[in-house]
Amino acid sequence: NVGAEVKLIDLNKKYGETKALDHLSCEFHRGEMIVLLGPSGCGKTTALRALTGLMQVDSGQIIVNGRDITMMNPAKRNMAMVFQQYSLFPNMTVQENVEFGLRVRKMPVEQRTRKAREALEMVGLADQASKYTHQMSGGQQQRVALARALVLRPEVLALDEPLSALDAKVRVQLREEIRRLQQQTGSTALFVTHDQEEALAVADRIGVMKDGKLQQLAEPWRIYNEPANEFVATFIGESSRIPAVIRDGVALVGDQQVPVLGTSSKRSNGKATILVRPEAVQLQLAVEETRNAENCGTVKEIQFLGSTAKIQVEMVSGTALTAQINPSEAMVLVPGQRVSIQIEPKAVLAV
Numbered sequence: 001n002v003g004a005e006v007k008l009i010d011l012n013k014k015y016g017e018t019k020a021l022d023h024l025s026c027e028f029h030r031g032e033m034i035v036l037l038g039p040s041g042c043g044k045t046t047a048l049r050a051l052t053g054l055m056q057v058d059s060g061q062i063i064v065n066g067r068d069i070t071m072m073n074p075a076k077r078n079m080a081m082v083f084q085q086y087s088l089f090p091n092m093t094v095q096e097n098v099e100f101g102l103r104v105r106k107m108p109v110e111q112r113t114r115k116a117r118e119a120l121e122m123v124g125l126a127d128q129a130s131k132y133t134h135q136m137s138g139g140q141q142q143r144v145a146l147a148r149a150l151v152l153r154p155e156v157l158a159l160d161e162p163l164s165a166l167d168a169k170v171r172v173q174l175r176e177e178i179r180r181l182q183q184q185t186g187s188t189a190l191f192v193t194h195d196q197e198e199a200l201a202v203a204d205r206i207g208v209m210k211d212g213k214l215q216q217l218a219e220p221w222r223i224y225n226e227p228a229n230e231f232v233a234t235f236i237g238e239s240s241r242i243p244a245v246i247r248d249g250v251a252l253v254g255d256q257q258v259p260v261l262g263t264s265s266k267r268s269n270g271k272a273t274i275l276v277r278p279e280a281v282q283l284q285l286a287v288e289e290t291r292n293a294e295n296c297g298t299v300k301e302i303q304f305l306g307s308t309a310k311i312q313v314e315m316v317s318g319t320a321l322t323a324q325i326n327p328s329e330a331m332v333l334v335p336g337q338r339v340s341i342q343i344e345p346k347a348v349l350a351v
């Protein structure tokens with residue numbers, strides 16, 4: 001198990017007036033994969049470049065296995081990187097590309113040949129060793145880049161949007177493989193992406209960033225179910241905004257009481273908007289006369305998505321709502337139909 005324990009402490013970096021990193025702090029456990037997730041320009045690459053030493057921060061510290069490496073030369077850090085644009089050497093074979101880092105480290109020929117072979121085997125390219133990279137697909141080239149990184153047995157594996165240039169299907173395959181290899185080798189990993197599904201799929205913990213600031217650092221399920229703020233809630237997953245009244249940690253929506261979760265449960269009483277995940281909304285066909293108008297609406301659109309169905313509902317109040325339900329339940333719905341809604345007490349954030 002080679003993975004390092006990493007601490008980023010209060011990192012700051014400005015480009016002119018832009019705060020690329022704004023008091024960024026984050027601890028990586030040994031062998032953990034942390035995914036930094038956020039929109040373009042939020043500082044993900046800057047954080048990765050700070051960690052790997054490609055860039056100097058204005059202030060803050062980087063501690064690896066208890067040692068302050070903030071000023072250490074990148075070549076001396078036991079870290080390896082994978083980028084979006086493979087960055088392979090076109091005039092070298094696959095084998096030579098993978099061996100390159102070992103050659104720089106002056107490893108004897110026989111040993112480095114063997115290690116490169118092993119790395120190529122790990123990524124399923126053992127039979128492609130003598131090819132040149134331009135003869136390969138994007139997915140294969142990224143596997144070579146991955147082998148070239150893993151062959152170094154890095155304490156830290158840093159991946160900057162490694163899948164963004166690939167087709168959807170290859171992207172899904174390769175993310176699972178990256179995850180498997182990272183766990184197998186035990187490297188601590190920083191994986192940068194703007195793709196929320198990718199982040200949820202591979203992360204031990206996700207750090208959501210905006211404007212150089214870490215918004216929340218938590219396990220994928222917690223990020224989804226207990227988002228720290230509105231930005232996190234809307235950046236990851238879908239949600240509908242529903243007017244409500246908050247009273248002592250409970251949201252009143254018409255005649256329904258819905259507990260609000262996490263930090264927003266401490267919100268003060270009064271009018272608010274609650275965010276509700278589509279799967280927390282249930283639809284009832286029989287609209288009881290006793291139900292409050294705020295709990296009733298009309299089916300606008302029905303979308304079958306195979307294993308689930310999405311229903312757009314316009315509430316009597318005018319609010320648009322998305323419900324994700326079982327396809328068998330959706331079969332009895334038609335546009336224009338009156339329904340009443342039931343909100344399950346989960347995934348609700350008050351803003």
Ligand code: ADP
Pocket residue numbers: 015018019020038039040041042043044045046047
């Ligand atoms: P991300 O990787 O999340 O898209 P970056 O870390 O690349 O974001 O950039 C964060 C912010 O810093 C952006 O506003 C970007 O324009 C700015 N920035 C990054 N690198 C430089 C640079 N070398 N010179 C000037 N501005 C930069």
Ligand code: MG
Pocket residue numbers: 044045046
């Ligand atoms: Mg970037």
